Amino acid sequence: MKKIRVLVAKPGLDGHDRGAKVVASAFRDAGFEVIYTGLRQTPEMIAATAVQEDVDVVGLSILSGAHRTLFPRVVQCLKERDGGDILVIGGGVIPDSDIPFLKENGIAEVFTPGTPTETTVEYVRSALKDKEDI
Numbered sequence: 001m002k003k004i005r006v007l008v009a010k011p012g013l014d015g016h017d018r019g020a021k022v023v024a025s026a027f028r029d030a031g032f033e034v035i036y037t038g039l040r041q042t043p044e045m046i047a048a049t050a051v052q053e054d055v056d057v058v059g060l061s062i063l064s065g066a067h068r069t070l071f072p073r074v075v076q077c078l079k080e081r082d083g084g085d086i087l088v089i090g091g092g093v094i095p096d097s098d099i100p101f102l103k104e105n106g107i108a109e110v111f112t113p114g115t116p117t118e119t120t121v122e123y124v125r126s127a128l129k130d131k132e133d134i
Helices: 018-029 043-052 067-080 096-104 117-127
Strands: 005-009 033-036 057-062 087-092 109-111
Touching: 005 018, 005 043, 018 033, 018 057, 018 087, 018 117, 043 057, 043 067, 057 067, 057 117, 067 087, 067 096, 087 117, 096 109, 109 117
Parallel strands: 005 033, 005 057, 057 087, 087 109
Antiparallel strands: none
8 A cells, every 4th residue: 555646737828826736735735645747737748747756646727728628638648658547637617517528538527616625635535545555
């Protein structure tokens, strides 16, 4: 058993990262190992970092409206790099009507504004309960 490793990433040209930093802090406070990629990452960069860092979860945060393009592309890039077993979750300003599309394209869960950070932490713990030692 090991601690859950989470990569928090901001795909695309979105320049706002306050929410991503809040979620990253919540994961860290919950005892997860957290890697934050910073702003303006390509899906290829995110996938490469996730595989290189051997993470269990990729948390994508987006406010730009490009989630229908970028989130599935991250999933595709992970599969291309033998990271298809990595859990991918998303959050940000995402219309409820887009959530089914994202789930059909490999995003395990989507957290919209106002979701308590504890909800996100508990989702990850539940989804990866066999990988955590805390």
